[in-house]
Amino acid sequence: MANGLVFISSDAPVDRWRKALIPALPEIDFSHDFHVWPDCFGANDISMNVDIALVWRPEPGALKHFPNLKAVINLGAGVDAILTDETYPKNIPLIRLIDPTLTQHMSEFIVHKVLHFHRKFHIYDQMQRNHKWQELRQDDTQQKRVGIMGLGTLGVDAARHLSHFGFKIAGWSRTEKHVFGIESFHGQDSLKYFLKSTDILVCLLPLTTETRDIINKNTISQLPAGAYIINAGRGHQINENDLLSALDSGHIAGAALDVFCTEPLPTNSIIWDHPKITVTPHIASITSVSSAAKNIAENIRQIRRGQTPNNLVNFKFGY
Ligand code: NDP
Ligand code: OXD
Numbered sequence: 001m002a003n004g005l006v007f008i009s010s011d012a013p014v015d016r017w018r019k020a021l022i023p024a025l026p027e028i029d030f031s032h033d034f035h036v037w038p039d040c041f042g043a044n045d046i047s048m049n050v051d052i053a054l055v056w057r058p059e060p061g062a063l064k065h066f067p068n069l070k071a072v073i074n075l076g077a078g079v080d081a082i083l084t085d086e087t088y089p090k091n092i093p094l095i096r097l098i099d100p101t102l103t104q105h106m107s108e109f110i111v112h113k114v115l116h117f118h119r120k121f122h123i124y125d126q127m128q129r130n131h132k133w134q135e136l137r138q139d140d141t142q143q144k145r146v147g148i149m150g151l152g153t154l155g156v157d158a159a160r161h162l163s164h165f166g167f168k169i170a171g172w173s174r175t176e177k178h179v180f181g182i183e184s185f186h187g188q189d190s191l192k193y194f195l196k197s198t199d200i201l202v203c204l205l206p207l208t209t210e211t212r213d214i215i216n217k218n219t220i221s222q223l224p225a226g227a228y229i230i231n232a233g234r235g236h237q238i239n240e241n242d243l244l245s246a247l248d249s250g251h252i253a254g255a256a257l258d259v260f261c262t263e264p265l266p267t268n269s270i271i272w273d274h275p276k277i278t279v280t281p282h283i284a285s286i287t288s289v290s291s292a293a294k295n296i297a298e299n300i301r302q303i304r305r306g307q308t309p310n311n312l313v314n315f316k317f318g319y
Helices: 014-024 044-049 100-118 121-129 153-165 188-196 217-221 240-249 289-304
Strands: 004-008 034-036 050-055 071-074 145-149 168-173 182-186 200-203 227-231 252-257 277-279
Touching: 004 014, 004 044, 014 034, 014 289, 044 050, 050 289, 071 289, 100 121, 100 153, 100 200, 100 227, 100 252, 100 289, 145 153, 145 188, 153 168, 153 182, 168 188, 182 188, 217 240, 240 252
Parallel strands: 004 034, 004 050, 050 071, 145 168, 145 200, 168 182, 200 227, 227 252, 252 277
Antiparallel strands: none
16 A cells, blocks of 8 residues: 655755654654655656655646555645646645644734835835935824735635734635624625725735736726735736836835746846835745644645545635
8 A cells, every 4th residue: 555755846845844744744654655756756666655745836747657646735825836737637635735834924924014005114115215204194094994805714814913903804705704803705796896995905815717817907996096915825816017007107006026927036027126016035924844744744644544634625716
């Protein structure tokens, strides 16, 4: 019976993962049953022995080399990089990461960015550079409306943290939600009402065929003049040219982008130096290896016991 793990990622730190997984899975002999792609490529006994793949942005086509796979475990929350691989074997369950540290770090990022715009720190930063001492009018927090696209694990937690400051919070999701203190909108038909009442838009959607390019000329025009946009979902959810036009016209007052259509953001991109954009290099929430390892270990045990693992991806919806 297959009982090997294969680690497939070009940019996740395999040594740190191995180190964190060893104490979390004392029942596994890591010297024999933990393999790293592509080093193990071509070794037939290894291919046959692997039942679980641990992946982050895996090389397309790599998974098909393991005929006895029972499950694929993603080392991050978003699974878009896996589902765009046409060769992904859809009969193999895909599990994504839900981890309290990842959620906490994302909420810290979102709270920081919302306060940054709400308290006008982006303008004070520029004023400091120009040696300008001036007090700006401050809007009341209770009047400021934050709209969160994606009321899932990350969106709900960010909403809860923001509501403690007194912001008016709305959320938009695919299915209906009832979350205390959050005005909830769902489905395409309600999107315009959600956008109309949003001063600071936060995107925490997964990237799917429905959410690709969802923040575009048309949807941006439905936001009130002077709105802000924060994107920590995926770069392809925003049409970057439409955003740049809206920033240049003044309809959008500022944007904080953590994710981009091309990553790393090319050094010659005009986004880097845009005065109304703050850029971070996809770090809104980096997977905490030590915290996630416990979670992943539990899922590995459940799969091997024949139980249904936690956090299964729904292939129909793509997240
Ligand atoms: P969840 O699956 O828990 O939540 C996704 C939310 O998006 C759900 O509320 C879902 O609606 C909603 N949604 C999905 N499709 C649509 C649609 N077509 N229309 C309206 N709403 C939709 O995901 P997480 O909160 O865990 O993560 C969200 C994303 O954040 C990840 O997929 C990833 O891309 C990104 N991320 C970015 C990181 C970074 O560092 N920048 C780090 C971690 C994650 P419903 O509730 O009805 O299903
Ligand atoms: C994730 C990410 O999806 O880091 O976990 O973007």
